[in-house]
Amino acid sequence: MKHDPLTVFTTWQGPMGAMTLAATPRGLSGVWFDGQRHGPDRSAWRHDPDHPVLRQAIEQLTQYFAGQRQHFELPLDLSMGTPFQQQVWQALLGIAPGATTSYGRLSAAIGKPAAVRALGAAVGRNPMSVVVPCHRVLGSDGSLTGYAGGLDRKTALLSLEGATLV
Known part of the structure; x- marks a missing residue:
């Protein structure tokens, strides 16, 4: 997969384990459980836990796992796929x-x-x-x-x- 060179990431400890979240200028571009197959190589990405899309994603994931949200309202960037x-x-x-x-x-x-x-x-x-x-x-x-x-x-x-x- 080709990732945007401006990708930023953060990590989050969710109820099902640690997760890596990534965003580009276009939106959320990744959410992976640590250790899952096909996880990202984030070595070229900048760590940015204050990125607004990443903060919003963590807030919505927290609500989802607490049973308070069923749908995500986030800008998504799926451009890394074919x-x-x-x-x-x-x-x-x-x-x-x-x-x-x-x-x-x-x-x-x-x-x-x-x-x-x-x-x-x-x-x-x-x-x-x-x-x-x-x-x-x-x-x-x-x-x-x-x-x-x-x-x-x-x-x-x-x-x-x-x-x-x-």
Whole structure:
């Protein structure tokens, strides 16, 4: 993934573990659990815990984890992905809190029913855990499948949202 050279970051200790949050001049560009697959190399980024978008993101994540918020109201910068990844990440934003979908249904919803594997790879590379809700995508049989932050976190996020799991 290509990241904006003006990316700034901060870290936050959330209820599910430490997280790194990143922003560009266009908006929030990343939310990762520390140690998750496909995490960022933040060595070229400037640490800026006072950045307004990062502060707003932490405030909204705090509300989300406390059960006081279901939707995030943040400017998002998804430009680091390919056009296909960006299309998938935008589609993830359409999955309502407490709802789930399958990789196949999501692939069909974006008009690419044969691209299930590519869609799964794009979901796995989602740079904004929690905010862009890739945790709401399940296997075709309703099973919990891959989550870069770990299946325990995926289960906890879905439970927090009141999703019914099989």
